[in-house]
Amino acid sequence: MLGTVNDPALSTPAPSSNLADYPRPSVTVDLVLFTFAEGELRVLLIKRKHEPYAGAWALPGGFIGIDEKLEEAAARELYEETGIRDVYLEQLYTFGDPDRDPRGRVITVAYFAIVSADLMPEAHAGDDAEDTGWFNVYALPQLAFDHGRIINYAVQRLRYKLEYTALGFLLLPEEFTLSELQSVYEVVLQEKLDKRNFRRKILAQGILEKTGRLRYGDHRPAKLYRFTAAAIELEKARRRFP
Amino acid sequence: MLGTVNDPALSTPAPSSNLADYPRPSVTVDLVLFTFAEGELRVLLIKRKHEPYAGAWALPGGFIGIDEKLEEAAARELYEETGIRDVYLEQLYTFGDPDRDPRGRVITVAYFAIVSADLMPEAHAGDDAEDTGWFNVYALPQLAFDHGRIINYAVQRLRYKLEYTALGFLLLPEEFTLSELQSVYEVVLQEKLDKRNFRRKILAQGILEKTGRLRYGDHRPAKLYRFTAAAIELEKARRRFP
DNA sequence: CCAAAAGTGTTTGCTCTACACCCATGG
């Protein structure tokens, strides 16, 4: 039999169906962190410093601590590898095919995360990363492990969330124009939307308010909006797949 | 350092960021298997033979094999513990709080499953179970571990699936009356539906066909329907959260 | 013939879609 019961924090002596009777896989968390900047839907990747796949781009993530909740591990790994904190986080899916990692059996619990472009502190590479970068979701480099598949899955989830909830605001800065918001929807859903219908629908939900400020650009200035505090609380509480 | 790399099927020698450097949790799969019988939404439970929680009711499940896909492990455990095979199966959520199992760190990947009442062979207790039984979801006994929470989560997912897909048929026998189908929706969604609107909507989808047979009961006989083969394939392929 | 479940249409309001022109500013 391989391994031993390795949790010092728990006391019950192991009885008949002993954990030690079963080989144990390694378990990691990986994060798909989205943001929206310069008209692109972007995902955060790190360049791996170590084998396997040293030098390849991969999702931030790592091994769970033996006394750590899964979501805590996800938040910790993100912070350690990139310096980013306080993002919207929810569990995505668990990927566990036996051959997904050349080192052995590694099961990964993938998390889905969103950060606004303006709250996004400059990502900086942590210990396990040579570099970090934001990549356009529709133009990704070759990825380590099955991370391409994980990102595809996360993009589907994001589309779904945008169609059925108002979580789009998490991707944008605090203030934004309606055209910017529409652009988020168009880029994520990959379809063109009618301007008048989009505005009517989004305003009818009563979750936006004018900030009173204007964005000055090359031409006619646009009114700036923000999501109301009430709407933000409501959406965060809702989480249809917590 | 605890443990060793324990996957004999894979060959790459472990390089720098070694799996052996991290303590490994145990990983199990648990299944929430639903069916619908006698007007009740029911879930399959087994009575545990071993500690911890010996004698308590729990979800069928067990440790994953080290070379086994997660979904395969779920199907295998279900078969071993109950003799049931060939069910609709999809991943539900991964529960991994550090204190959810008194034996130590055990992460469980929960699966969501549905079987028709008629295909359901008599469940028989396997090696790890003293007994098995179908329980009304709305009248459950005390459950082992965090299995109550897992079932709640699965019921939410089932409601969701019924509202947005036509997966209700998986819960019923091959032939059923429209009133029986409506009753599935009412019991799962916990709301009363209008008979005429329900029938119109479900028939408009074009996924049902008359079998030509009738169900004779106490009173006026009801026409029997089945789902068309095309509709079944379509729904299985769709899986919005695969 | 009575009890009980099966079966059947219409009206109304709401939501979604398609669609085109004027406005305000910077250069």
Place this chain on the structure above:
DNA sequence: CCATGGGTGTAGAGCAAACACTTTTGG
């Protein structure tokens, strides 16, 4: 003054909800 994106309303179609009575059988 012109180029550019910002901003606005309406008509028609399709969908969802409310609502009550007749039919068929078993006992």
